[in-house]
Amino acid sequence: xxxxxxxxxxxxxxxxxxxxxxxxxxxxxxxxxxxxxxxxxxxxxxxxxxxxxxxxxxxxxxxxxxxxxxxxxxxxxxxxxxxxxxxxxxxxxxxxxxxxxxxxxxxxxxxxxxxxxxxxxxxxxxxxxxxxxxxxxxxxxxxxxxxxxxxxxxxxxxxxxxxxxxxxxxxxxxxxxxxxxxxxxxxxxxxxxxxxxxxxxxxxxxxxxxxxxxxxxxxxxxxxxxxxxxxxxxxxxxxxxxxxxxxxxxxxxxxxxxxxxxxxxxxxxxxxxxxxxxxxxxxxxxxxxxxxxxxxxxxxxxxxxxxxxxxxxxxxxxxxxxxxxxxxxxxxxxxxxxxxxxxxxxxxxxxxxxxxxxxxxxxxxxxxxxxxxxxxxxxxxxxxxxxxxxxxxxxxxxxxxxxxxxxxxxxxxxxxxxx
Amino acid sequence: xxxxxxxxxxxxxxxxxxxxxxxxxxxxxxxxxxxxxxxxxxxxxxxxxxxxxxxxxxxxxxxxxxxxxxxxxxxxxxxxxxxxxxxxxxxxxxxxxxxxxxxxxxxxxxxxxxxxxxxxxxxxxxxxxxxxxxxxxxxxxxxxxxxxxxxxxxxxxxxxxxxxxxxxxxxxxxxxxxxxxxxxxxxxxxxxxxxxxxxxxxxxxxxxxxxxxxxxxxxxxxxxxxxxxxxxxxxxxxxxxxxxxxxxxxxxxxxxxxxxxxxxxxxxxxxxxxxxxxxxxxxxxxxxxxxxxxxxxxxxxxxxxxxxxxxxxxxxxxxxxxxxxxxxxxxxxxxxxxxxxxxxxxxxxxxxxxxxxxxxxxxxxxxxxxxxxxxxxxxxxxxxxxxxxxxxxxxxxxxxxxxxxxxxxxxxxxxxxxx
Numbered sequence: 114x115x116x117x118x119x120x121x122x123x124x125x126x127x128x129x130x131x132x133x134x135x136x137x138x139x140x141x142x143x144x145x146x147x148x149x150x151x152x153x154x155x156x157x158x159x160x161x162x163x164x165x166x167x168x169x170x171x172x173x174x175x176x177x178x179x180x181x182x183x184x185x186x187x188x189x190x191x192x193x194x195x196x197x198x199x200x201x202x203x204x205x206x207x208x209x210x211x212x213x214x215x216x217x218x219x220x221x222x223x224x225x226x227x228x229x230x231x232x233x234x235x236x237x238x239x240x241x242x243x244x245x246x247x248x249x250x251x252x253x254x255x256x257x258x259x260x261x262x263x264x265x266x267x268x269x270x271x272x273x274x275x276x277x278x279x280x281x282x283x284x285x286x287x288x289x290x291x292x293x294x295x296x297x298x299x300x301x302x303x304x305x306x307x308x309x310x311x312x313x314x315x316x317x318x319x320x321x322x323x324x325x326x327x328x329x330x331x332x333x334x335x336x337x338x339x340x341x342x343x344x345x346x347x348x349x350x351x352x353x354x355x356x357x358x359x360x361x362x363x364x365x366x367x368x369x370x371x372x373x374x375x376x377x378x379x380x381x382x383x384x385x386x387x388x389x390x391x392x393x394x395x396x397x398x399x400x401x402x403x404x405x406x407x408x409x410x411x412x413x414x415x416x417x418x419x420x421x422x423x424x425x426x427x428x429x430x431x432x433x434x435x436x437x438x439x440x441x442x443x444x445x446x447x448x449x450x451x452x453x454x455x456x457x458x459x460x461x462x463x464x465x466x467x468x469x470x471x472x473x474x475x476x477x478x479x480x481x482x483x484x485x486x487x488x489x490x491x492x493x494x495x496x497x498x499x500x501x502x503x504x505x506x507x508x509x510x511x512x513x514x515x516x517x518x519x520x521x522x523x524x525x526x527x528x529x530x531x532x
Numbered sequence: 533x534x535x536x537x538x539x540x541x542x543x544x545x546x547x548x549x550x551x552x553x554x555x556x557x558x559x560x561x562x563x564x565x566x567x568x569x570x571x572x573x574x575x576x577x578x579x580x581x582x583x584x585x586x587x588x589x590x591x592x593x594x595x596x597x598x599x600x601x602x603x604x605x606x607x608x609x610x611x612x613x614x615x616x617x618x619x620x621x622x623x624x625x626x627x628x629x630x631x632x633x634x635x636x637x638x639x640x641x642x643x644x645x646x647x648x649x650x651x652x653x654x655x656x657x658x659x660x661x662x663x664x665x666x667x668x669x670x671x672x673x674x675x676x677x678x679x680x681x682x683x684x685x686x687x688x689x690x691x692x693x694x695x696x697x698x699x700x701x702x703x704x705x706x707x708x709x710x711x712x713x714x715x716x717x718x719x720x721x722x723x724x725x726x727x728x729x730x731x732x733x734x735x736x737x738x739x740x741x742x743x744x745x746x747x748x749x750x751x752x753x754x755x756x757x758x759x760x761x762x763x764x765x766x767x768x769x770x771x772x773x774x775x776x777x778x779x780x781x782x783x784x785x786x787x788x789x790x791x792x793x794x795x796x797x798x799x800x801x802x803x804x805x806x807x808x809x810x811x812x813x814x815x816x817x818x819x820x821x822x823x824x825x826x827x828x829x830x831x832x833x834x835x836x837x838x839x840x841x842x843x844x845x846x847x848x849x850x851x852x853x854x855x856x857x858x859x860x861x862x863x864x865x866x867x868x869x870x871x872x873x874x875x876x877x878x879x880x881x882x883x884x885x886x887x888x889x890x891x892x893x894x895x896x897x898x899x900x901x902x903x904x905x906x907x908x909x910x911x912x913x914x915x916x917x918x919x920x921x922x923x924x925x926x927x928x929x930x931x932x933x934x935x936x937x938x939x940x941x942x943x944x945x946x947x948x949x950x951x
Binding site: 149150153154167168169170172174176216217218219220254258259260266267273274275276277278279280281282283284285286287305309310315316318319320321322324325326327328329331332339371376418419420424443445446448449450451490491492493495496521522523524 | 568569572573586587588589591593595635636637638639673677678679685686692693694695696697698699700701702703704705706724728729734735737738739740741742743744745746747748750751758790795837838839843862864865867868869870909910911912914915940941942943
């Protein structure tokens with residue numbers, strides 16, 4: 114019972130992150146070559162420079178007829194001009210006007226400098242009527258317009274999306290160097306935890322944070338390593354942390370980090386080595402008992418056992434950490450939306466509060482309905498919400514009707530906006 | 533050259549989608565049981581109903597002391613009340629006031645109905661001073677508060693996010709039934725295409741759409757099957773489509789779908805069987821030559837060979853299709869943001885125009901800068917943009933300073949919004 118005293122001091126989130134990152138001096142993970150076909154969503158480890166122009170020749174941007182643009186001078190709907198058709202590689206350079214059929218993407222024949230779109234042409238016996246005047250390079254994709262030889266096509270630290278893969282492939286790349294997925298060891302602690310599907314006593318609950326934290330690691334495309342559950346026993350926790358340090362790039366624990374009698378994780382972390390726990394107790398709600406540490410130069414995140422607090426701690430501390438380990442150009446953040454609070458919410462002054470809300474369309478606006486429940490153990494508040502609002506330390510809540518920025522972790526209900 | 537005539541008629545996107553879906557009568561893919569640890573991002577195939585209350589007992593939402601709430605009546609900072617400490621399973625039900633230490637998540641002992649937070653207590657020799665009055669069930673997570681026995685915990689058609697996994701695990705589930713990933717065959721066509729890394733002649737370009745479309749399938753968690761490149765030859769295209777129909781749930785082709793002389797894919801599709809092509813030519817820019825079909829009851833999407841047009845066609849037609857094949861409750865859409873156009877953009881009347889833009893923060897607002905290039909072959913417009921604006925058929929463009937809704941396919945630059 115001697116530990117029952119609450120936190121002596123809470124550290125502001127910004128300060129906690131700063132202190133932790135300063136101690137960690139985070140290195141980007143190693144790089145590895147992968148085939149382009151396996152590079153989706155990986156993070157590029159080096160600038161990829163174009164070794165040729167893209168396109169590598171002037172090409173038609175439309176289906177139509179390649180012409181010398183000056184030959185179209187004066188052409189109009191009422192007064193079309195007649196062109197001779199040719200299939201030659203080079204447009205004859207004197208005499209009458211010539212037009213060569215070209216499909217989208219095909220090289221512009223030598224001598225031509227523009228393309229007339231199909232719909233501005235009309236077949237007239239063996240010739241072609243053109244009813245529009247085109248400027249030089251009209252409907253032509255110029256050589257190097259997409260990317261120039263020597264230019265950086267995709268920058269180091271880019272998460273490779275489908276269109277990056279297309280660009281890299283179009284430039285002839287078949288392999289790319291990407292950042293290895295950081296390995297993150299996940300450890301749950303607590304005598305009260307039983308594995309789902311196993312026997313449990315009447316005070317035990319089914320463990321549920323590991324599968325969740327593994328999922329959150331997968332969301333950022335890292336490799337979670339599930340180390341199972343440790344009992345509330347310093348030696349057992351120490352042992353699992355040591356395994357984690359051996360096989361992973363970072364260790365995340367969940368549970369046993371408050372100041373209760375069975376909150377042994379910070380003690381275990383300090384027993385493993387120096388500096389151990391760097392910050393413990395954050396001015397944030399939920400996730401106040403979060404602790405941040407370092408062992409063998411590797412980050413150790415000590416998250417609450419409450420699922421919502423664990424999620425919040427992960428969002429605030431693990432997300433920016435992982436983004437740095439991946440060498441991302443910038444932190445990947447959740448999309449945001451402005452919405453009006455449907456009712457007021459009280460929050461604690463001096464803490465950064467994460468208020469879960471359900472955003473929905475209301476006429477032309479978005480409304481944010483607080484999804485409340487006692488404590489941060491209520492995981493269904495996350496499945497019912499689709500975002501969170503951050504109430505800063507100097508506020509005591511949100512007013513009804515107040516416009517807030519919601520950070521979305523799930524879709525807002527709406528129809529197909531494209532059709 | 534006989535085919536050089538342009539489309540006779542363009543179909544509006546909404547009508548095209550409707551017609552196609554009516555013909556397809558899309559069935560959700562089969563279901564399959566997977567361990568919960570492999571269920572991240574899969575789509576739930578059936579409602580999961582809670583088989584017990586969660587929590588299954590009243591539990592403490594904080595670290596503190598379980599008490600009978602009525603015993604705290606009148607307690608205050610200046611006039612705290614003294615409680616005897618007990619470790620009994622049941623709070624003694626008469627005589628003096630009793631308090632039992634409880635950590636967050638522990639069951640409330642019988643007889644108690646509230647918890648006093650640690651910070652409102654003070655040890656006084658063998659007793660505990662309590663300086664706050666608590667209401668019945670104050671700081672208590674009630675049995676069934678999260679999910680009640682018999683209640684649907686997670687609905688069929690939900691994409692399983694980390695917090696869904698937590699909820700399912702907390703309810704004792706170790707396996708879940710999810711929807712099988714739709715298999716999507718990807719075929720590129722065109723004599724002008726050479727595989728990256730291979731020899732090419734001077735008119736050929738490196739093929740780049742397959743790796744992109746495979747990535748777009750992966751983004752929606754489906755299984756792309758890359759069938760390679762077919763030459764502009766009806767038999768070769770037919771053969772690949774037939775393979776696709778054999779091994780996949782849907783077929784996507786790219787290239788050869790305009791009305792040029794080498795646009796043989798619609799012809800090949802019609803050769804494979806009935807009904808073949810259902811819609812060809814959409815009032816949309818880019819992606820006008822997109823065609824939609826059905827063979828052996830399976831969807832066939834005939835996308836443009838231009839990468840940006842292929843992306844647009846995929847967004848408009850493949851995305852809602854895949855969402856239905858996955859049995860998703862609702863179509864997964866891209867996040868949106870309101871932004872002000874930095875300059876005007878002209879678009880074609882009578883077409884739905886997809887204007888690529890780069891959204892960036894500008895003071896307290898978002899600005900959208902058009903990322904323009906000739907034609908839709910310029911893939912770097914996608915890597916430089918982070919979203920698109922849809923200009924409807926009855927508009928001829930966007931004005932400078934106009935507020936538009938941007939559909940984001942990549943992050944907007946900003947700092948960590950959480951800290």
